[in-house]
Amino acid sequence: MPKGTGQGSGRRSATDLKVRVKTSKGRKIGSTLWLQRQLNDPYVARARTEGLRSRAAYKIKELDERYHLFKKGMRVVDLGAAPGGWSLVAAPIVGSTEANPLIVGIDYLDMDAIPGVILLKKDFNDEDAPQALIEALGGHKADIVMSDMAAPTTGHRPTDHIRIMQLVELAADFAVQVLAPGGTFIAKVFQGGTEHELLHLLKQNFATTIHAKPKASRQDSAETYLVARGFKGAPSE
Known part of the structure; x- marks a missing residue:
């Protein structure tokens, strides 16, 4: 059938259905691309439909389904909790x-209250x-310390990587202080070649x-x- 006749099945491809965002005055191209990506992200749309606070909720849901992380009665610390999706x-x-x-x-960001969760600003x-x-x-000791923290980006990838790894190392040090023996530490990282010290710390203190990547x-x-x-437990334990 010749193109441009206006006839056919009426189906539109995923490309046709994508939302495109125009760059407005005062908005950087990076912000426009981020907004466009958010609007076209199926996990963002699904989170809205299911009443979850962010697409990140599906990351921890999948990790839990894969590794059976959470169990009744466990105590959990959520670092970088906003907007509260993981909790x-x-x-x-x-x-x-x-x-x-x-x-x-x-x-440090504001969060709406979550029943059963103590939130510290x-x-x-x-x-x-x-x-x-x-x-x-x-x-009480914690059974899980989970961290979805990320430092504000500078746009310089090596610098951004170092900054987030510093946050993860802080989170890991904290986990070693507060976890009960047998506990779990979960953290977001960005691959970039500076994880050696962190992995050494974790291998010293955890069985596996x-x-x-959810x-x-x-x-x-x-x-x-x-x-x-x-978690193998603090030296005194």
Whole structure:
């Protein structure tokens, strides 16, 4: 059939259906591309439909389905918690309630309340942040420390990689302080060749350490997740 006749099956390809965003005055091209990617992301649309706070919720859901991370009664610390997607997923699985909160989240960004989750508005880089989290745990050890933290990007990839690895190393040091023996540490990292010290720390303190890339993590991203399991316990233990 000749092109341009206006006839055919009426079906449109995925390319035809993509939302395109025009660059407006004052908006950088990078912001426009990010917005366009968000609008066309199936996980973003699915999160809205299912009442989840972000596409990141599907990353922790998939990791849990794959590795059976969360169990009833577990205590969880959520670092870089905003907007609360990971805590929202974990709360019903561990049985965290307002009467017996088992999850503590921290972020310097505002978050809407989550039933059964203690949320601290504080930068994890602050000197008093680890102690604030320990106090919020009520003297209990954590079973899981999970971190989806990412430093604000500069656009210079090596610098951005170093900054996020510094955050992950802080999170790992904290996990070693607060985890109960047998506990799990989960953290977002970006592959870039500076993970050696972090992996050495994790292998010293955990029985197994693996890299995982959930399907909800964009395939063109260097983002991956470290899952360290079987915490060996602090030296005094």
